[in-house]
Amino acid sequence: QVQLVESGGGLVQAGGSLKLSCATSGMMFSFNAMGWYRQAPGEQRELVATIENGGTVTNYADSVTGRFTVSRDGARNTVSLQMNNIKPEDTAVYYCWAYWGRHYWGQGTQVTVSS
Numbered sequence: 001q002v003q004l005v006e007s008g009g010g011l012v013q014a015g016g017s018l019k020l021s022c023a024t025s026g027m028m029f030s031f032n033a034m035g036w037y038r039q040a041p042g043e044q045r046e047l048v049a050t051i052e053n054g055g056t057v058t059n060y061a062d063s064v065t066g067r068f069t070v071s072r073d074g075a076r077n078t079v080s081l082q083m084n085n086i087k088p089e090d091t092a093v094y095y096c097w098a099y100w101g102r103h104y105w106g107q108g109t110q111v112t113v114s115s
Helices: none
Strands: 003-007 010-013 020-026 033-039 047-053 059-062 068-073 078-083 092-098 104-106 108-115
Touching: 003 104, 010 078, 020 033, 020 092, 020 108, 033 068, 033 078, 047 068, 047 078, 078 092
Parallel strands: 010 108
Antiparallel strands: 003 020, 020 078, 033 047, 033 092, 047 059, 068 078, 092 104, 092 108
């Protein structure tokens, strides 16, 4: 059974930094793509950043471009999100995502940004 487990969420002041990590288990192959989505209260889940296998192709939401950096370890099937210059509007539950024939999701980790 494939599992994705996030870590690194918490409370951070606006302008600060935070790094999210996602560890996976139960997967025999490298995911085609991995990344992060987020969902704020009352909002739909939205893409934050994704990265393809090989680590050379990335995709970012406009709202985080230049502030967040996604990276992955293909051999270990892990993915991280470095969040810099965090803003209050980044407050959300952040979900690790992976794709290999189907979508896989973690349980989510809360990020709260105080102004």
